[in-house]
Amino acid sequence: MTDKLFLHDHKSGNSYPYSLLLQDVNSGGLLNRYCLKQDLYNIFLTLVIAAVNEAGIVLLDSGFTDAELQQLNIKQDDLSEQIRLNATRIASTEELLQAVRTHTDWELTLYTSGTTGVPKRITHQLASLIRAVKTDNRHRDDVWGFAYNPTHMAGLQVFFQALLNGNSIINLFEADRETVISCIRDYGITHISATPTFYRMLLPLDDTFPTVKSLTSGGEKFDPGLFAQLGKSFPNARLRNIYASTEAGSILSAGDDAFSILDDSMCRIQDGELLVNNALLGASEELPLDADGWYATGDLVEVVSENPLRFRFLSRKNEMVNVGGYKVNPYETEQALQSHPAVKQAYVYGKASSVLGNILLADVITTQPLSEKDLRDFLAPLLQPYKIPRVINFVTSIELTRSGKLKRT
Amino acid sequence: MTGKLLEIINTVRNNKGLPPVAELMEAQDLRAELGFDSLDLAELTVRIEKETGIDIFADSFVLTVGEILAKLGKQ
Structure with a gap:
C-alpha cells in the first residue's frame, strides 16, 4: 500500500x-x-x-x-x-x-x-x-x-x-x-x-x-x-x-440527460429554473437568496415527467456563456476590450459550437484600424484564455444589447 | 478550396502566435501537427462555416486536413 x-x-x-x-x-x-x-x-x-x-x-x-x-x-x-x-x-x-x-x-x-x-x-x-x-x-x-x-x-x-x-x-x-x-x-x-x-x-x-x-x-x-x-x-x-456548481458542489446525477430531485427540501424548480437550498451552498456574501433561503442557479430546465419529477437542462437564464465547461461573463470580456484606447464599443456573445458547446465571439467598433491579432494580444495578459473571443468582427454599428435594448454609445 | 483552407488555418495559427504553414497535406493532423486545441478547432470551425456554410464538426469529428476537404466536398 x-x-x-x-x-x-x-x-x-x-x-x-x-x-x-x-x-x-x-x-x-x-x-x-x-x-x-x-x-x-x-x-x-x-x-x-x-x-x-x-x-x-x-x-x-x-x-x-x-x-x-x-x-x-x-x-x-x-x-x-x-x-x-x-x-x-x-x-x-x-x-x-x-x-x-x-x-x-x-x-x-x-x-x-x-x-x-x-x-x-x-x-x-x-x-x-x-x-x-x-x-x-x-x-x-x-x-x-x-x-x-x-x-x-x-x-x-x-x-x-x-x-x-x-x-x-x-x-x-x-x-x-x-x-x-x-x-x-x-x-x-x-x-x-x-x-x-x-x-x-x-x-x-x-x-x-x-x-x-x-x-x-x-x-x-x-x-x-x-x-x-x-x-x-x-x-x-x-x-x-x-450537475455540480461552484456555489453548491455536486448536486444531481443521472444516467442520461434527465435528472430527478431526490430531496425536495434541497432542490426545486420554480418558473422553469433550478433553485438550490441555502443548506447546500458554500458560505459567501455574494450569493443572493430569496426570503426562504433559496438560491436561483440561473439554469433553466424543462420538465420531462411530473410524477416522478424528471427534468433536463435547457440553457442559462442570465448572459453567462459556457465555453467548454468554463463559464464566461461576456460583460467582463467587453470591459477588457473597451479598455483598449482604440475600441469605442464592444459586444461579446456566445455562438453554439459543435466543438466547445459555445464559442465566444465579439463585434467591435474601433476608432482606428486594428487586426484581430492586435486585440487578442491586448487581451491575453488581461483575461484567462477561454474568456478571449475567438472571432472578432470589426463593425460600424452595434445596435442591440442582449436584452434587446438600444445600447448607449 | 485548399487555398482558402490554407488561409483560414494560417489565420488561426497567426492568432495564437504560431508561424504560418507553407502548404497543406491531406494527412496533416489538426491537433498533433498543426497544434490546434479545442478552442482553436472551434475557431477554425466558425471561420470555415462563415466561408462555406458547412460545420465540419457537425456530425463526426475530423482529425486531418484531408477529412476537412472531404467534408467540404472539394478533394
Whole structure:
C-alpha cells in the first residue's frame, strides 16, 4: 500500500507514490494561504496539508492573470501570506486519509464567475466538498483519469473521490489525444469524469478501452449523441451525467440527460429554473437568496415527467456563456476590450459550437484600424484564455444589447 | 478550396502566435501537427462555416486536413 501510485502527471512526466505524499505532509514547515500557479502535485499536496492541519486556504485558478487578481482585490501581500504548520507524524496512508476525512470543518475558498463581472468568493467546508464522495471497498482499486481544472469545483470533486479511496490519479487535464489514449491503456484507468468538450477531443476513437468502468459527463450540457459514440469505444463503462456548481458542489446525477430531485427540501424548480437550498451552498456574501433561503442557479430546465419529477437542462437564464465547461461573463470580456484606447464599443456573445458547446465571439467598433491579432494580444495578459473571443468582427454599428435594448454609445 | 483552407488555418495559427504553414497535406493532423486545441478547432470551425456554410464538426469529428476537404466536398 505504501508504494501505491498517488499521481502521474503527463506535464512533468513525474509519478508520485502515496509514500511521498505522506512524507511531504509530515514535513511541516510553511504553507501559502493562497495557492496559485502550482503544478498538479503541489496543488494536491497543498489541499491535503491544509485539510490535515485544518488550515483554511484559498485556491486560485492557475490561469488568473495579474489583472484578474487585481479585480479580485488580491494583493501581492496576500499571495505571500504563510501559515506555520506543526510537523505531523502520520504513520500510514490510511491514517492520512482518515486525518483528511475527519476534518469536516476545514474551509476551502474558491472564486467563480459572477453575473456582475467580478468573480464571487465562495467558502466551502470539507463536508460539502465531499458530500457526493463514496468510499468503500468496491472503490479501492479505482484508477482515475483526472480531466478537470484542479482549481475548479468539478476537479475538487474528482480529487476527493480518488484521494479518500486511496486511488491512483492520472492527470489527463490539457493532455493531447494521444497522451490520453496511452494513459488509459498504460495505467488501466477505470474512471473518467470530464466535460463533453474533453470527450469530443478524443474522437474519433477506433479502439476499445475495456478497463474503463465509468465515464461521467459534467460542466456542460449533456450531449446524448456524443455518449452514444463513446459507448462503442468504452463497452464496459457506465455512463453518468452530473450537475455540480461552484456555489453548491455536486448536486444531481443521472444516467442520461434527465435528472430527478431526490430531496425536495434541497432542490426545486420554480418558473422553469433550478433553485438550490441555502443548506447546500458554500458560505459567501455574494450569493443572493430569496426570503426562504433559496438560491436561483440561473439554469433553466424543462420538465420531462411530473410524477416522478424528471427534468433536463435547457440553457442559462442570465448572459453567462459556457465555453467548454468554463463559464464566461461576456460583460467582463467587453470591459477588457473597451479598455483598449482604440475600441469605442464592444459586444461579446456566445455562438453554439459543435466543438466547445459555445464559442465566444465579439463585434467591435474601433476608432482606428486594428487586426484581430492586435486585440487578442491586448487581451491575453488581461483575461484567462477561454474568456478571449475567438472571432472578432470589426463593425460600424452595434445596435442591440442582449436584452434587446438600444445600447448607449 | 485548399487555398482558402490554407488561409483560414494560417489565420488561426497567426492568432495564437504560431508561424504560418507553407502548404497543406491531406494527412496533416489538426491537433498533433498543426497544434490546434479545442478552442482553436472551434475557431477554425466558425471561420470555415462563415466561408462555406458547412460545420465540419457537425456530425463526426475530423482529425486531418484531408477529412476537412472531404467534408467540404472539394478533394
